[in-house]
Amino acid sequence: MRAFETSAQQMGCEVERQYPMNRYTSLRVGGAAELVVTPNSLGELCGLLDLLSGSDIPWVVLGAGSNTVVYDGGINGVVISTTRLRNIEIRDDDTVHAETGAILGTILNKTIKAGLTGFEFAAGIPGTVGGGIFMNAGANGGEIKDCLSRVWVWLDGREIELKREELRFDYRKSYLPPGSVITRAEFGLKPGDSAVIEKNVKEYLEKRSRTQPIKMSNTGSIFKNPPDIAAGRLIEELGLKGYGIGGARFSELHANFIVNAGGATASDVLSLIETAKKEAREKRGINLETEVRIIGKK
Numbered sequence: 001m002r003a004f005e006t007s008a009q010q011m012g013c014e015v016e017r018q019y020p021m022n023r024y025t026s027l028r029v030g031g032a033a034e035l036v037v038t039p040n041s042l043g044e045l046c047g048l049l050d051l052l053s054g055s056d057i058p059w060v061v062l063g064a065g066s067n068t069v070v071y072d073g074g075i076n077g078v079v080i081s082t083t084r085l086r087n088i089e090i091r092d093d094d095t096v097h098a099e100t101g102a103i104l105g106t107i108l109n110k111t112i113k114a115g116l117t118g119f120e121f122a123a124g125i126p127g128t129v130g131g132g133i134f135m136n137a138g139a140n141g142g143e144i145k146d147c148l149s150r151v152w153v154w155l156d157g158r159e160i161e162l163k164r165e166e167l168r169f170d171y172r173k174s175y176l177p178p179g180s181v182i183t184r185a186e187f188g189l190k191p192g193d194s195a196v197i198e199k200n201v202k203e204y205l206e207k208r209s210r211t212q213p214i215k216m217s218n219t220g221s222i223f224k225n226p227p228d229i230a231a232g233r234l235i236e237e238l239g240l241k242g243y244g245i246g247g248a249r250f251s252e253l254h255a256n257f258i259v260n261a262g263g264a265t266a267s268d269v270l271s272l273i274e275t276a277k278k279e280a281r282e283k284r285g286i287n288l289e290t291e292v293r294i295i296g297k298k
């Protein structure tokens with residue numbers, strides 16, 4: 001680990017030891033990561049991945065941490081943070097080229113200014129390009145896959161291009177080749193009227209602020225919607241809306257959100273998740289699947 005840390009620093013990356021992941025993730029829970037390394041360029045990102053792939057150090061890549069819960073035991077090994085890889089370029093052919101750490105909302109704002117439509121799905125989603133593609137993030141009647149045309153990933157020591165079809169997108173799911181890391185992406189948009197796009201986006205955001213607990217720390221939807229009922233409705237029907245354990249509770253505003261009401265631990269969050277899963281299974285015969293990614297050691 002020491003040799004890797006030194007190499008990362010020599011490359012110019014920021015390196016932080018024992019970094020508390022409750023500062024990184026949007027739900028504000030979780031123990032420390034052994035090392036968080038933040039590259040400043042795609043070259044540095046690929047350089048880090050080359051080093052790690054030839055070692056036995058465990059590693060994970062994170063974007064904004066808005067769909068990730070880290071266990072209280074923290075993370076053994078390295079977290080690579082893409083948060084500085086934020087370049088966004090709008091080209092004359094109405095495509096947007098964005099690095100993996102670009103924030104979806106920032107891309108949306110640029111496309112509105114440029115009079116391009118197709119990225120409105122992203123209004124209110126606080127993640128990055130990499131996290132968004134990995135999750136096939138979606139809202140407002142669309143998903144990232146709808147406007148994605150090409151993706152570049154680091155795989156086995158080189159950057160390769162993948163077509164959208166190769167990622168076989170599904171509901172909040174993509175199939176990246178194992179061991180690959182998204183480096184950048186191209187989105188194909190269409191000319192539109194900035195004023196109309198802006199009006200629609202404003203409505204999406206207003207609806208979100210009425211129906212979701214956006215002022216409290218949260219991590220978006222906790223569960224995927226099962227086939228015949230929205231997860232939020234199910235949790236409400238199970239009597240769990242507003243139910244809390246420790247500092248975490250199912251939001252009063254939207255029961256499929258867990259909020260950190262102050263001092264929550266990952267263990268509180270995980271206990272809530274287990275409670276809802278058990279009740280859904282026993283009382284309704286429904287297997288709830290988490291949308292949020294849970295990583296680290298218990």
Ligand SMILES: Cc1cc2nc3c(=O)[nH]c(=O)nc-3n(C[C@H](O)[C@H](O)[C@H](O)COP(=O)(O)OP(=O)(O)OC[C@H]3O[C@@H](n4cnc5c(N)ncnc54)[C@H](O)[C@@H]3O)c2cc1C
Nearest residue numbers: 063064065066067127128130131132134137138139182220
């Ligand atoms: C207030 C709020 C509202 C939200 N609303 C929505 C919504 O409406 N719709 C929706 O779909 N989601 C929503 N989310 C969830 C979240 O914002 C999305 O899933 C987002 O796409 C996650 O991006 P991220 O960068 O934060 O991912 P992270 O949490 O950092 O990572 C998520 C997963 O992606 C992987 N990953 C990240 N970067 C890469 C990369 N470069 N290469 C390979 N894998 C990578 C990580 O390893 C991890 O498994 C919401 C979250 C919050 C907090």
